[in-house]
Amino acid sequence: MKTIIISGIFILIGSISTVEAQKYFTREAQVSFFSEAPMEKIEAHNGTGTCVVDFSQQRMEFAVLIKAFQFEKALMQEHFNENYMESHKFPKATFKGQIIEPENIEMKPEAQDVQVKGTMTIHGVEREITAPGKILFTGDKVSVSSTFVVAVKDYEIEIPAVVRENIAKEVEITVEANLEPLK
Amino acid sequence: MNMTLRSIVLIFATTLTSISAILAQEDLLSLLGEDEETVDYAFASFKTNRVINLHSLENTSAGVLDIKISHRFGMVNTGFYELFGLDAASIRIGGDYGLTENMMIGIGRSSFEKTYDGYVKYRLLRQSSGAKVMPITLSYFTSIAVTGTRWPNPARENYFSSRLFYTHQLIVGRKFSEAFSLQLSPTLVHRNLVETEQEAHDVFSLGMGTRLKLTKRMALNLEYIYVFPDQLEPGYRNSLSIGLDIETGGHVFQLHFTNSTSMIEKGFITETTGDWGGGGVHFGFNVSRVFTIRRPNIKD
Numbered sequence: 001m002k003t004i005i006i007s008g009i010f011i012l013i014g015s016i017s018t019v020e021a022q023k024y025f026t027r028e029a030q031v032s033f034f035s036e037a038p039m040e041k042i043e044a045h046n047g048t049g050t051c052v053v054d055f056s057q058q059r060m061e062f063a064v065l066i067k068a069f070q071f072e073k074a075l076m077q078e079h080f081n082e083n084y085m086e087s088h089k090f091p092k093a094t095f096k097g098q099i100i101e102p103e104n105i106e107m108k109p110e111a112q113d114v115q116v117k118g119t120m121t122i123h124g125v126e127r128e129i130t131a132p133g134k135i136l137f138t139g140d141k142v143s144v145s146s147t148f149v150v151a152v153k154d155y156e157i158e159i160p161a162v163v164r165e166n167i168a169k170e171v172e173i174t175v176e177a178n179l180e181p182l183k
Numbered sequence: 184m185n186m187t188l189r190s191i192v193l194i195f196a197t198t199l200t201s202i203s204a205i206l207a208q209e210d211l212l213s214l215l216g217e218d219e220e221t222v223d224y225a226f227a228s229f230k231t232n233r234v235i236n237l238h239s240l241e242n243t244s245a246g247v248l249d250i251k252i253s254h255r256f257g258m259v260n261t262g263f264y265e266l267f268g269l270d271a272a273s274i275r276i277g278g279d280y281g282l283t284e285n286m287m288i289g290i291g292r293s294s295f296e297k298t299y300d301g302y303v304k305y306r307l308l309r310q311s312s313g314a315k316v317m318p319i320t321l322s323y324f325t326s327i328a329v330t331g332t333r334w335p336n337p338a339r340e341n342y343f344s345s346r347l348f349y350t351h352q353l354i355v356g357r358k359f360s361e362a363f364s365l366q367l368s369p370t371l372v373h374r375n376l377v378e379t380e381q382e383a384h385d386v387f388s389l390g391m392g393t394r395l396k397l398t399k400r401m402a403l404n405l406e407y408i409y410v411f412p413d414q415l416e417p418g419y420r421n422s423l424s425i426g427l428d429i430e431t432g433g434h435v436f437q438l439h440f441t442n443s444t445s446m447i448e449k450g451f452i453t454e455t456t457g458d459w460g461g462g463g464v465h466f467g468f469n470v471s472r473v474f475t476i477r478r479p480n481i482k483d
Binding site: 023025027050052053054059060061063065067068070072073074075078079081082083088094096160162163166182 | 210211212214215218221223226227244245246247281361399400430431432433473475478479
């Protein structure tokens with residue numbers, strides 16, 4: 001009887017501690033986007049995304065500061081903030097979601113394809129999205145990456161007629177993050 | 184007995200795990216604590232580096248070349264014969280370049296008095312909020328202008344220095360909200376040669392410029408330059424201009440009405456003759472097109 005209780009407690013403690021060890025984070029997630037329209041290619045990078053993943057619950061959250069996106073053309077960056085993303089009103093874009101595939105992710109040192117489903121918030125507009133991604137565990141680190149496409153109009157970002165040839169209706173977003181254990 | 188205890192322990196264990204799971208259902212990002220506060224610089228207080236004639240609070244970004252074609256038609260009160268001024272034109276072709284985030288230079292050539300001008304503008308303070316709070320933007324502007332017209336009196340001894348004009352200006356202002364920006368521009372224009380003894384070599388004035396954003400891509404601008412009394416000959420007036428900025432991607436079109444013919448400081452501050460009351464105004468425009476010459480280092 002005693003042994004059962006003791007072992008039960010050990011299992012409990014053990015499971016709690018593994019829960020603790022399964023949270024990973026970074027403040028230097030690379031987020032970039034790419035738009036290819038007939039007249040112009042637009043590219044911007046942001047190296048200050050924050051990300052926390054809890055593998056015990058297969059949950060993940062991303063946040064990125066809109067003002068921190070850097071463009072090659074200064075005026076483009078200004079217009080991106082002022083006219084399109086309205087970063088003074090909506091300073092951040094976020095994603096909160098769940099790893100839905102595989103159902104129980106193994107922390108093994110080889111690249112695994114995953115599907116993530118959750119709520120993307122851009123320009124103050126929330127959308128349910130599903131995106132493919134890759135996860136790789138190496139030592140005590142985890143790298144996650146994903147490339148997906150969003151439609152600009154889904155997030156109520158207006159593109160005026162005069163620049164329709166310069167800005168694509170769909171934008172490709174790439175996320176790459178190297179996570180460390182969260183203590 | 185043994186079975187019951189075992190199941191109790193099991194239930195207990197599962198409950199505890201699920202409780203810990205529930206507790207963990209918090210905001211994951213909040214586990215990282217508060218975000219580090221960043222410095223948020225005010226930007227786009229004006230659509231370009233000019234209000235209309237006056238330099239605005241804005242600088243051309245580092246590595247960016249801004250080609251400006253500025254045009255003032257003739258005066259509206261010249262009537263139908265001159266198609267209300269559209270037959271005549273005064274033009275300045277110029278280029279502005281951002282050396283650093285805070286320092287820009289520019290050159291230009293005006294058809295009015297065949298004048299060449301060059302300037303340096305340096306931003307001393309930059310409005311910001313967040314980790315660093317600065318309520319205003321303050322810039323210092325200085326320019327030199329050289330007139331190129333033939334000597335009106337070639338018989339006498341003329342000096343090159345007589346062609347020179349200098350301007351020193353402070354630009355202080357604030358973007359009060361997304362829609363409203365206001366600036367003051369105390370200015371000193373030095374003229375090496377003046378026509379009469381009564382005219383001052385050093386002319387002090389105070390400029391005011393404001394912007395009201397109408398839509399995301401359109402703004403209404405207003406500027407007025409008050410020249411302190413007893414410096415200019417009678418007949419010269421204070422410059423008053425009203426304009427509309429229209430932005431389309433890489434271009435900004437500034438359309439305006441102004442009683443000044445010249446588009447450089449020594450001209451529009453000290454040589455404005457147009458009278459708004461009598462229709463002595465020019466229709467004019469500035470077209471600005473930016474080119475990225477030096478690409479910024481984008482941190483990956």
